[in-house]
Amino acid sequence: MKSLIKPTRRAVLAGTAAVLTTPYLNRAWAADPVEINMLAWYGHGEPDMVEEFEAMHNVKFNSKYYAGGDNMLALIAQSPPGTYDVILSDGEFVQQLNAAGYIEEMDADDYDFDDFFPEFQNFPGHWKGDELWSVMVRYGLLGVSFNTDVVSHKEAMSYGVLWDEKLKGKVGHFDWHLPSLGQISLYNGNDDPSPFDIDEAAWEKLQETTMSLRPQVGGFFDYGGTFSNLKNGDMHAMCGIGDWITGVLRKDGAPVDSVIPEEGGIQWTESYSIGKGTDKGEIIRDFIQYMLSPKGQVRSIQMAAYPGLSPTKSGWIAIQQENHAEAVRSGLIGGVDNSPIKMIQEGRIHFRDIPQQQDLEDWNDFWSEYKNA
Amino acid sequence: MSGNSSLYKYTWRLPLLIWQAAFFVVPLIFLVVMSFWLVKNYRMQPDFVLKNWDKMFSRGYFWDAYWLTLGRAALASVIVSLIAFPASFALAFKVSDTSRRWAIFFLIIPFFTSYLVRVYAWQVILAEQGVINALFGTMGIGPVTMLNSGFGAMIGYLTLTLPLVVILQTFSLAAVDRNLIEAAWNLGCGRARTILSVIVPSAKIGLILGAVFCFILSFGDFVAPYYLGGSKPPTLSILIIDTTKSGQQWPRAAVVAICMIVTLFTVAFAAIALAYGKPRK
Amino acid sequence: MRAALLLYVGAVFVFVFAPIVASVVFSFNSDRFPSIPLGSFTLNWYETAFADDSPIWEAFRNSLIVSVCAATLSTLIGFATAYTDYRYGFRFKAGYIALALLPPTVPLIILALAMLAWLSQLGLSGTLTGIVVAHTVLGAPFAMAVTRLRLSQMDPSLEAAAWNLGASEWGAMRHVVLPFCLPAIISAFCLTAAVSFDEFAVAWFVSGLNKTVPVAILEILQGNVDPQINAIGTVVFLTSMALVTVAQLLLMAKGRKA
Numbered sequence: 062m063k064s065l066i067k068p069t070r071r072a073v074l075a076g077t078a079a080v081l082t083t084p085y086l087n088r089a090w091a092a093d094p095v096e097i098n099m100l101a102w103y104g105h106g107e108p109d110m111v112e113e114f115e116a117m118h119n120v121k122f123n124s125k126y127y128a129g130g131d132n133m134l135a136l137i138a139q140s141p142p143g144t145y146d147v148i149l150s151d152g153e154f155v156q157q158l159n160a161a162g163y164i165e166e167m168d169a170d171d172y173d174f175d176d177f178f179p180e181f182q183n184f185p186g187h188w189k190g191d192e193l194w195s196v197m198v199r200y201g202l203l204g205v206s207f208n209t210d211v212v213s214h215k216e217a218m219s220y221g222v223l224w225d226e227k228l229k230g231k232v233g234h235f236d237w238h239l240p241s242l243g244q245i246s247l248y249n250g251n252d253d254p255s256p257f258d259i260d261e262a263a264w265e266k267l268q269e270t271t272m273s274l275r276p277q278v279g280g281f282f283d284y285g286g287t288f289s290n291l292k293n294g295d296m297h298a299m300c301g302i303g304d305w306i307t308g309v310l311r312k313d314g315a316p317v318d319s320v321i322p323e324e325g326g327i328q329w330t331e332s333y334s335i336g337k338g339t340d341k342g343e344i345i346r347d348f349i350q351y352m353l354s355p356k357g358q359v360r361s362i363q364m365a366a367y368p369g370l371s372p373t374k375s376g377w378i379a380i381q382q383e384n385h386a387e388a389v390r391s392g393l394i395g396g397v398d399n400s401p402i403k404m405i406q407e408g409r410i411h412f413r414d415i416p417q418q419q420d421l422e423d424w425n426d427f428w429s430e431y432k433n434a
Numbered sequence: 435m436s437g438n439s440s441l442y443k444y445t446w447r448l449p450l451l452i453w454q455a456a457f458f459v460v461p462l463i464f465l466v467v468m469s470f471w472l473v474k475n476y477r478m479q480p481d482f483v484l485k486n487w488d489k490m491f492s493r494g495y496f497w498d499a500y501w502l503t504l505g506r507a508a509l510a511s512v513i514v515s516l517i518a519f520p521a522s523f524a525l526a527f528k529v530s531d532t533s534r535r536w537a538i539f540f541l542i543i544p545f546f547t548s549y550l551v552r553v554y555a556w557q558v559i560l561a562e563q564g565v566i567n568a569l570f571g572t573m574g575i576g577p578v579t580m581l582n583s584g585f586g587a588m589i590g591y592l593t594l595t596l597p598l599v600v601i602l603q604t605f606s607l608a609a610v611d612r613n614l615i616e617a618a619w620n621l622g623c624g625r626a627r628t629i630l631s632v633i634v635p636s637a638k639i640g641l642i643l644g645a646v647f648c649f650i651l652s653f654g655d656f657v658a659p660y661y662l663g664g665s666k667p668p669t670l671s672i673l674i675i676d677t678t679k680s681g682q683q684w685p686r687a688a689v690v691a692i693c694m695i696v697t698l699f700t701v702a703f704a705a706i707a708l709a710y711g712k713p714r715k
Numbered sequence: 716m717r718a719a720l721l722l723y724v725g726a727v728f729v730f731v732f733a734p735i736v737a738s739v740v741f742s743f744n745s746d747r748f749p750s751i752p753l754g755s756f757t758l759n760w761y762e763t764a765f766a767d768d769s770p771i772w773e774a775f776r777n778s779l780i781v782s783v784c785a786a787t788l789s790t791l792i793g794f795a796t797a798y799t800d801y802r803y804g805f806r807f808k809a810g811y812i813a814l815a816l817l818p819p820t821v822p823l824i825i826l827a828l829a830m831l832a833w834l835s836q837l838g839l840s841g842t843l844t845g846i847v848v849a850h851t852v853l854g855a856p857f858a859m860a861v862t863r864l865r866l867s868q869m870d871p872s873l874e875a876a877a878w879n880l881g882a883s884e885w886g887a888m889r890h891v892v893l894p895f896c897l898p899a900i901i902s903a904f905c906l907t908a909a910v911s912f913d914e915f916a917v918a919w920f921v922s923g924l925n926k927t928v929p930v931a932i933l934e935i936l937q938g939n940v941d942p943q944i945n946a947i948g949t950v951v952f953l954t955s956m957a958l959v960t961v962a963q964l965l966l967m968a969k970g971r972k973a
Contacts, residue, residue: 098924103937103938103939104938104939108768112768121768123770123773123924124770125923125924126934126937126938128937129680131680131682132679132680134682135678135679135680135682136679136923138682139682139831139835139840139841139923140840140841140923141838141840141841144841144923144924230579233664236665237680278666279582279664279666280582280663280664280665280666281664281665281666281668282664282665283660283937284937284938285935285936285937285938285939285940286660286661286664286937286940288939288940289557289561289748289940290581290582290664292748293561293562293563293564293581293748294561294562294563294577295561295562295579295581295582313747366938366939425680426493429493429495429668429673429676429677430493430494430495432495432665432666432667432668433494433495433498433499433667433668434495434498434667439884442884442885442888443803445795446795446796446798446799446802447795447799447803447811448795449791449792449795449796450792450795450796450799450811450814450815450855450859451811451814453788453792453851453852453855454814454815454817454818454852454855457830457833457848457849457851457852458814458817458818458852459814460833461826461829461830461832461833461834462821462829464829464832464833464836465825465828465829465832468832517727518727520720520723520724521720521723521724521727523720524717524720524721524723524724525724528717528720528721529721537724539963540728541731542959543732543735543956544731544732544735545909545913546909546913546952546955546956546958546959547735547738547913547948547951547952547955548913548915548929548932548948548951548952549913549915550915550929550932550933550936550944550948551734551738551932551944551945551947551948551951551952552734552735552738553734554738554936554940554944554945554948555733555734555735555737555738555741555945556734558737558741558748559733559734559737561748563748565737592730593731593734596727596730596731597731600727650820650822651822653822654822654823654824654825655822655824656824656916661936671822671824674824674825674828675824678828678831678920684828684831684832687828688828688832691824691825691828691829694822694825695821695825698820698821698822699820702820
């Protein structure tokens with residue numbers, strides 16, 4: 062008995078150790094590139110965005126992903142200062158970052174603002190007077206997102222379709238208050254000056270209208286859940302999103318689409334800032350320049366996680382040459398109907414912003430109440 | 435021997451005290467302390483205000499979430515216990531000892547798989563265009579909505595707790611004195627009566643323990659209601675996450691957490707009193 | 716009747732294992748949102764998840780470090796507590812044992828929040844050390860239970876015999892108690908390592924850039940909803956099973972010897 066057990070046990074231990082460690086040893090622990098810590102929306106640190114830059118400059122991006130500006134601020138507040146070297150922020154949250162002392166001032170001469178469309182050269186929120194705090198890299202539009210088998214494009218031209226009887230229990234929300242409430246605010250007609258700049262009476266009405274949508278709602282979803290529920294057909298319409306979700310799903314062949322309805326659409330804007338206290342400011346500057354270059358813009362437009370639009374004229378030209386179909390689809394061609402610049406000029410697009418006359422906390426609080434109703 | 439006895443004794447006695455005190459008791463006490471702090475501009479400041487308690491308690495949605503979570507967890511513990519019982523009964527009385535050991539071994543396996551991965555698999559299986567609806571489709575039944583509902587969340591709770599409950603129930607049922615059962619048979623009790631009057635009371639401790647663990651786990655879980663229940667409506671655990679991850683309102687999250695702990699301890703103590711209480715007669 | 720009950724047991728097992736089996740099957744399936752009929756066989760998800768520069772390797776490294784450290788600490792504390800319970804009676808012992816067994820009764824999310832807040836104060840938030848600390852709190856009760864079980868199988872006169880033969884308490888510990896408890900100690904180590912490896916709630920709250928595997932899975936679930944999850948899950952499952960099987964074999968083998 063003894064001789065049977067002992068070698069067996071040793072053999073088992075040795076064998077297990079070998080099996081467990083092999084995959085870990087096989088991997089080449091490569092020579093150390095410079096590590097850059099990034100805080101961003103999902104997908105910005107993935108190979109399809111950064112691999113070329115990583116190879117060129119021998120750096121490696123470590124990313125922490127968030128969903129929503131409130132989430133970003135919370136994450137940064139709970140990490141030791143100086144954790145993040147580069148921060149991708151929504152435009153409207155940049156001054157919040159600044160006020161809390163999380164980002165460094167940037168030098169406008171480092172970046173080619175002449176290549177920007179005039180609408181974006183002095184983007185609100187990125188500048189504080191003459192100081193530059195964040196550089197715009199990409200943007201996108203939010204409108205009505207729907208399943209094309211269930212809702213027609215014509216019906217989708219108004220946010221009112223979300224209240225349609227046939228969508229009962231099939232309307233989903235992206236689980237963040239700002240875009241959803243902004244869209245319903247537009248539905249209520251708050252387009253001057255902005256759906257986010259509303260007085261007390263309008264805020265009361267906004268809450269009322271939103272509550273009236275509750276019986277239609279099938280669920281509140283994070284980034285991943287939004288994808289899967291639209292794809293799986295569990296939800297037939299989504300509030301608070303736009304092409305950034307449906308664009309990816311369309312690539313997978315799902316029958317979904319987004320349109321900018323008559324009441325208007327909302328623009329989300331992403332920009333890079335330099336984290337306070339970082340010693341990698343120069344590399345980050347190079348990275349931002351790379352992202353603004355035609356090569357970087359093409360990657361950004363076709364980002365695997367979710368597509369974005371380009372703020373630079375050279376970016377538009379580059380994508381027209383590189384992937385004409387995508388340029389047509391996104392309207393990145395001068396003068397076409399769905400060109401974002403044209404829509405901005407027509408006044409159909411409103412930049413997303415933090416609430417002006419209420420606190421962010423008020424809107425967030427109402428969101429919790431809404432979810433619980 | 436008595437010379438170094440104290441050193442010896444305390445070497446073994448102290449590690450737990452020090453570690454648990456520093457990293458278990460203190461954080462929980464800190465949670466209470468923190469619930470009186472203030473948050474300004476996404477940063478916390480030590481203070482002593484009742485504002486957080488006031489705000490949370492006055493919010494309709496807090497109480498809605500509270501009763502909902504309580505109700506769901508209670509329902510889960512009842513449903514899971516009932517579903518587990520026939521299986522545990524079979525494993526305790528109807529199979530050989532070896533088979534039972536193998537069954538328990540297999541039931542331990544899920545503990546070493548990721549709960550997250552299993553929930554994700556259920557998401558795929560239960561989706562409108564998922565596996566089960568595809569099967570229904572071949573049988574001519576229209577797509578059944580299973581996700582983003584109480585049903586979905588319940589499947590999640592089952593996934594989380596069923597193995598544990600079955601194991602606990604089986605252990606306690608298997609330990610029931612066979613003589614008692616024989617005596618009941620000899621006295622002419624039918625099967626059902628034997629189960630209800632003899633077996634269940636004897637196995638009381640294990641059955642209640644299983645239900646309590648199920649309650650605790652379901653009460654605190656956020657994965658099932660979020661990923662299978664569509665956050666609709668949100669439970670207390672989801673409320674904690676929302677408050678922490680989006681609002682940076684740790685003090686308010688602490689208020690929710692403390693209410694949860696108090697509730698849990700109350701339920702646990704009541705259950706244990708029930709379990710170990712003197713039998714009636 | 717017996718047949719019906721056994722069928723029921725079978726159904727329960729099917730329910731418990733359905734998601735696990737589905738996950739393994741889907742990890743080899745080409746469809747991103749699998750359904751019936753299945754797509755084609757592919758190793759794509761494994762390749763993506765375990766590509767050379769995939770962050771999963773970093774996560775695995777972190778998970779390994781955390782679980783080994785947490786398991787070591789848990790086992791040490793668990794053994795100390797079990798031995799104290801076995802050997803000594805003292806005032807407040809009931810409270811002492813309650814303290815030891817309390818952690819599993821507190822929902823993970825609450826523990827996670829408390830840990831996050833407290834560790835932030837200590838400056839340990841966002842570090843692997845923080846996760847190790849939290850996981851030790853979670854694992855110690857399990858280690859204690861396993862070791863205590865083994866100790867209860869030990870003949871109490873063994874230790875006394877050693878003392879009578881002139882051994883000091885330390886000597887007796889080294890030559891009698893520890894060897895006897897070795898299988899339980901190794902078992903406890905593997906068990907707490909496995910618990911730590913799979914734990915996600917506390918790790919998610921406490922970790923920052925240093926992710927463990929479960930946190931990486933959670934982030935993919937929240938982000939891309941990729942079948943990569945299945946690939947990672949399957950590998951994690953195999954690793955955990957390996958640990959558990961080793962523990963079981965050792966326990967069984969030594970058990971037979973003693």
